[in-house]
Amino acid sequence: MITFWFSVVVLAWVLFFVLEGFDFGVGILGPVLGRDDHERGAAVRTIGPFWDGNEVWLVAAIGVTFAAFPAWYGALLSGLYIPMVVLLLLLAVRGVALEFRGKGDGERYRRRADLALALSSLGIVLLWGALLAIFTRGLAIGADGQVVGSGLSRTLGPLFTLPALLGASAALVAALLLGATFLSLRTSGPLRRRSRALARWGGTGGAVALVVAGTATGSPLVLAAAVLSFGTGLLARTSREALAFTTAALIVAGSVVAVFTTHGQVVLHSTVDPAFALTRTSAAATPQALSLITWAGVLILPGVLAYQAFSYYVFRRRVASERVPS
């Protein structure tokens, strides 16, 4: 039961990072690849109908974590208090910028919305990357299950470390790759051309960086990611857009699974003393609560997946980024 719910938690996080990953990527790339107001609008329209439903996977992930592993939820969020708050604020700016962009008046308003969208998406991606890296390292959990430290540095400190920095840059590359392959899949015209070029270069460049990192750390997982990244670039070159996007999504999904299973049964590693770490069993809810959410999950989630798929089906047409003469 506990293993099952751990997998559900990981699945919800994977879906969040993949689905919102391309939203963030598109958010950053909008002003970069879109040369004028019309093209930037087209970029935003590719994710317009989806971003909110995708973001609910974050609600689901955090909700399921809370339900199945309350102690993990509490320790993780209170232990990363400041970064999490910043993340929530950036997510607020991102969502509102996206939704408000097309409804205000004038190009200047939209340019500002685009800028807010791109900067907040960028911040979110960097922060998530750093947080995932911090997560693999563990937190300074003391004997009472709480992160020790004083003042702001208690929860802000871990952000300014080398692993966090590496995590942030890796996440940025991944989000850009995901965003570029999504854009090339969902648009036509100049935006499609440019995002394909970016996916090509990004995929190859990412592969090179990953090979270096993989040989330095001797990690076969990183080398596998390098192969996938190279594959993404190659597929983008040969105009297999759907496959290129899927491959990029696989990189993200694989990385998230790898991050969550770094410490095996330990869900939150303690850098103070391994004995203070949280394990799946020590963090889990009671069997009654688990069976309740099992019922709810089994009944509800297949439906959710079905109607979300339906929504992707309804909005399956490409968004034109070229000017349509009217």
Next chain:
Amino acid sequence: MDVLDLTRLQFAVVTIYHYFFVPLSISLAASAAGLQIAWLRTKKEHYLHLTKFVGKLLIVTFAVGVVTGLVQEFQFGLGWSAFANFYGDVFGPTLAIEGMLAFFLEATFLALWYFGWDRLPRLVHTACIVIVAVGTLLSAFIILAANSFMQNPVAYALDPVTGRARLTSFTELMLNKVNLAAFPHTMSGAVMVGGALLLALGVWRLAADPAYGVLARLGAWLTLVGGGFTALTGDHLGKVITEVQPMKMAAAEALYETTSGAPFAVFATGKPLPEFALEIPWLLSILAKGDPGATVQGIDDLQAQYAAEFGPGSYVPMIPVAFWTFRLMIGAGMLAMVIGGYYLWRTRKGRRAPRWLTRWLPLIPLLPAAANTFGWIFTETARQPWIAFGISKVADGISPGLTSSEVIASLAGFTVVYGVLAVVWLRLVRHLARQPLVASTPASSSADLAPVY
């Protein structure tokens, strides 16, 4: 202020702010669904235009509600991890089920509806907005059940080993009698604030298009009827609360001594209130127990009783806050209802409302919004010192490691970002209302392209 006060203040700030957008979304979704069904049945074009207008209001309001609601989902872990830990079995599944059952529905179908006008068959498209409206009600019901647990814990058992509360029955948790009373009360309040917004915008733009007159009258009806239901359900909720949290109602009345045939003070002054009071005889007894001669327990007796039951300490909430928020809630809500009714009367059979009325009506949403806010401040502050009544105190719920500087920083961040969002939202709503109701149909740039998949 210590870290506990700061964290409480932060929870209050982000939750009250979130709750400006929640009732609006609930009632705008229902209004949009109603208008679209009216259009389908009558084929009158102005219903279609109003549906699209309300839809735009809904989508910008919903967006702010979503991003501020996400904060709520994290709050329990960020600032209240001890609470999350002890009550995780009760709260966690509730939040998870709310997310899986309601939020996905709302988010996905709202997008399908908003972007799907020419992609979906008419009936399927209408079903989408109905599903959104149902989703908002579902999530309100589930989250109010979680709140009702804090007011009146039910369906739990304390684990003797870990000391944690564990859920014994989900149905019982949902059907908490406080929830059954609070849900209709809260929903009526939501109808009022959404109605008041439609009334305000309709009146403000009356000159631009006669369809706004329809919107204004719809809004006025919602304000009036919502107000009536708010009063009825509020009366019932008051009786339930008198039963499960007598201290809260005693505080709302600043009633120190247990009294039979207790009067209701409309107004009171004095340090601990009331020194001078304007009272309506027997009314409190009627409100609390439905009987003019009934005995209402006073604060002093309850304090003694709780001290004996739960150990030494103060169990008295902030009396003036409870006393005044309770009255302001009723006053603001009833005033809005009366104004809504008055507008309907003055515009009956196509008459025109007087100028002074139409000049001030655009401010009317402030009244029910204030009533909602006062209601929540009342119900949550008068629950103090408990986080879950009778089993756990607020002071025991806070995240143990949390530092003051962290909370000051986050509170500042929330204040700044939320402040900016409020300004942007308000300006956008104004901008949307200024647009012509009948869009000049810009050549749809989405010339049908080949499907991607």
